Amino acid sequence: MPIEGQIRTDEARDAEAEARRRVALAQIRQYPDPVLRLSARAVDAFDADLQRLVARMTGLMRDANGVGLAATQVGVLRRVFVFQTGEDEEATALVNPEITARSSEADVDDEGCLSLQGVVVPVERHVSLTLEASDVHGEPLRLELEGLPARIVQHELDHLDGVLILQRTDGDSRREALAKLRPEPLLR
Numbered sequence: 001m002p003i004e005g006q007i008r009t010d011e012a013r014d015a016e017a018e019a020r021r022r023v024a025l026a027q028i029r030q031y032p033d034p035v036l037r038l039s040a041r042a043v044d045a046f047d048a049d050l051q052r053l054v055a056r057m058t059g060l061m062r063d064a065n066g067v068g069l070a071a072t073q074v075g076v077l078r079r080v081f082v083f084q085t086g087e088d089e090e091a092t093a094l095v096n097p098e099i100t101a102r103s104s105e106a107d108v109d110d111e112g113c114l115s116l117q118g119v120v121v122p123v124e125r126h127v128s129l130t131l132e133a134s135d136v137h138g139e140p141l142r143l144e145l146e147g148l149p150a151r152i153v154q155h156e157l158d159h160l161d162g163v164l165i166l167q168r169t170d171g172d173s174r175r176e177a178l179a180k181l182r183p184e185p186l187l188r
């Protein structure tokens with residue numbers, strides 16, 4: 001299934017999948033929800049609550065046809081996110097993630113966001129990176145990522161810091177995106 005920005009696309013989505021997508025999106029905070037601008041706090045308890053949060057986020061990400069989802073997007077200010085680069089791949093949960101190395105090479109590509117429906121903007125990101133985090137059980141992880149996985153991780157880390165793709169794009173793209181996100185007037 002092709003990926004456009006950060007959102008999977010499939011023209012032949014069936015009605016049940018579309019209904020699941022709508023229910024999932026209804027549970028994901030949407031711009032301009034103020035929680036999307038807040039920084040998340042470090043996770044200190046690797047317990048059943050964290051495992052339930054990660055399971056819920058993974059289900060929402062998949063149902064919404066996303067490739068990543070941060071806890072802040074579901075209104076939980078904890079430093080945790082999930083991502084999955086392919087439908088057949090296992091989702092990865094990262095707790096208290098930190099980038100420890102970045103490539104000097106950067107690339108601009110289009111990104112979408114489950115919290116900014118209908119918006120796709122160009123964003124510059126590092127092409128590769130090294131990330132250290134914990135898994136849901138508190139075990140250390142070290143990932144060396146490049147290409148799409150590196151882009152997804154940077155996008156989700158931005159969410160944990162209260163940064164949206166609107167802040168990472170150029171002025172013209174930002175204005176166009178904000179025009180799309182502006183609610184329609186009730187009376188004309």
